[in-house]
Amino acid sequence: MTKLYIKQAHIVSMNAEDDIFTGDVWIQDDRIVYVAPDLQFMEPQADRVISGKGRVLMPGFVQTHIHLCQTLFRGRADDMELLDWLKKRIWPLEAAHDEESVYYSALLGIGELIRSGTTTILDMETVNHTASAFRAMAESGIRAVSGKVMMDQGVGVPKELLEQTEASLNESVALLEQWHGHDGGRISYAFCPRFVVSCTEALLTEVRDLSAHYGVKVHTHASENRGEIELVERERGMRNVVYLDHIGLAKPNLILAHCIWLDDEEKRIIRERGVKVTHCPGSNLKLASGIAEVPDLLSRHIQVGLGADGAPCNNNLDMFQEMRLTAYMQKVQHGPTSMNAKTVLRMATMGGAEVLGMEEEIGSIEPGKKADVILLDLNDFHTYPAHETDLYSRIVYSATRGDVETVIINGTIVMEDRMHLTVDKALVLKESDRAISRLLKRI
Numbered sequence: 001m002t003k004l005y006i007k008q009a010h011i012v013s014m015n016a017e018d019d020i021f022t023g024d025v026w027i028q029d030d031r032i033v034y035v036a037p038d039l040q041f042m043e044p045q046a047d048r049v050i051s052g053k054g055r056v057l058m059p060g061f062v063q064t065h066i067h068l069c070q071t072l073f074r075g076r077a078d079d080m081e082l083l084d085w086l087k088k089r090i091w092p093l094e095a096a097h098d099e100e101s102v103y104y105s106a107l108l109g110i111g112e113l114i115r116s117g118t119t120t121i122l123d124m125e126t127v128n129h130t131a132s133a134f135r136a137m138a139e140s141g142i143r144a145v146s147g148k149v150m151m152d153q154g155v156g157v158p159k160e161l162l163e164q165t166e167a168s169l170n171e172s173v174a175l176l177e178q179w180h181g182h183d184g185g186r187i188s189y190a191f192c193p194r195f196v197v198s199c200t201e202a203l204l205t206e207v208r209d210l211s212a213h214y215g216v217k218v219h220t221h222a223s224e225n226r227g228e229i230e231l232v233e234r235e236r237g238m239r240n241v242v243y244l245d246h247i248g249l250a251k252p253n254l255i256l257a258h259c260i261w262l263d264d265e266e267k268r269i270i271r272e273r274g275v276k277v278t279h280c281p282g283s284n285l286k287l288a289s290g291i292a293e294v295p296d297l298l299s300r301h302i303q304v305g306l307g308a309d310g311a312p313c314n315n316n317l318d319m320f321q322e323m324r325l326t327a328y329m330q331k332v333q334h335g336p337t338s339m340n341a342k343t344v345l346r347m348a349t350m351g352g353a354e355v356l357g358m359e360e361e362i363g364s365i366e367p368g369k370k371a372d373v374i375l376l377d378l379n380d381f382h383t384y385p386a387h388e389t390d391l392y393s394r395i396v397y398s399a400t401r402g403d404v405e406t407v408i409i410n411g412t413i414v415m416e417d418r419m420h421l422t423v424d425k426a427l428v429l430k431e432s433d434r435a436i437s438r439l440l441k442r443i
Helices: 040-045 068-073 082-096 097-113 132-139 167-181 201-214 226-236 240-246 264-273 281-286 294-299 319-334 341-355 391-398 425-442
Strands: 003-012 020-028 031-035 046-052 054-060 061-066 118-123 143-146 187-193 217-222 254-258 276-279 304-306 375-376 405-408 412-414
Touching: 003 031, 003 040, 003 375, 003 391, 020 294, 054 341, 054 391, 061 097, 061 254, 061 276, 061 304, 061 319, 061 341, 068 082, 068 097, 068 132, 068 425, 082 132, 082 425, 097 118, 097 132, 097 405, 097 412, 097 425, 118 341, 118 405, 132 143, 132 167, 132 187, 167 201, 187 294, 201 217, 217 240, 226 240, 240 264, 264 294, 276 341, 281 319, 294 304, 294 319, 304 341, 319 341, 319 391, 341 391
Parallel strands: 003 046, 003 054, 061 118, 118 143, 143 187, 187 217, 217 254, 254 276, 276 304
Antiparallel strands: 003 020, 020 031, 054 375, 375 405, 405 412
16 A cells, blocks of 8 residues: 655645645545645655645646547647638548557647646547557556547548448447456546537437446537537537437536537526536637637536647647636626636536546545645746735636646656656657658658
């Protein structure tokens, strides 16, 4: 049994009482066992002691919409709207992927995510070579829910991505049976039909049944772009969320990315069916998709998480950036008090955990929870003065990914003193350049 002792940190717990205090955390194996003002009497029993003096200890960020397979495409699809972005750039690049390129694309993204304090992700891969991404997740130590993308129809879809319905389902189930529950549950599977436009009703209804059978999430895109909504209405005769409800997919295990253009009926369905939403402000701005009505969704008691989406539509996977954009976008539309720092930080931690159905395991610093925590060093020009300053404000509005000093996931130190311990940075950067060069030649 490994015993890790973090002493005298400024703890931002994100628990139900929003406790903030200076104290200690005792970790055994993958769990937080004790959180108290002083556990110094236990120090001799620790295998490792980390001084938290002058540091902020908080839960790791939970990002609820990521595309690791797209990290290699950073800077390759700028200044485009969603449907052109997909058809002209992203789908051809995804079609060119091989096992090695997916592996290094995933590691490149994971390295960035860990470096900026993200400890858990909900990821959506591409059609092919998803096992390579799972291998990268397993080796890196990140906590992840992921699945292969599913596409069995669509205009402009490259032949390498266009699947037969049965083959898509069979491969998804095979991946689920191989990876779901890996490393004591650190890795989980989700069915990932890309969006209604690229999926037949036969595929979506089978996903509905298989997700219920295996007890796993369904992760898809919805109502991101007006053109997408028009396509769905033309092909299915109703709007995205209404259609998903019509075929029985609108259930508590459904997680919808974006949800920018919802009408009142769709919001009602999401609320009543317990569907979860993930907000991706950086991506929504860059693709000019629109601004999701996050304050309205929260006021309806809809669970909303945050995600950076993919590197070619952002171009960072940095939760600090997503938190600031989440707040600023709403302030412009609804006034300066419409989205405060505390609300945003909760969305980035416990909110994300709730979206994933993991609120009993992650999202706050409490005894019994998984040891997914980060240490921030806020002793710098851009985060001072600190005297009697609101700590939520310092984290959301002032801190940057460079302030993340140590990252612990599942009780394992994966980054210490800003140095990766589970991802070989030099190798990943070198192989990422080689991989994208190979993909560009292939297309």
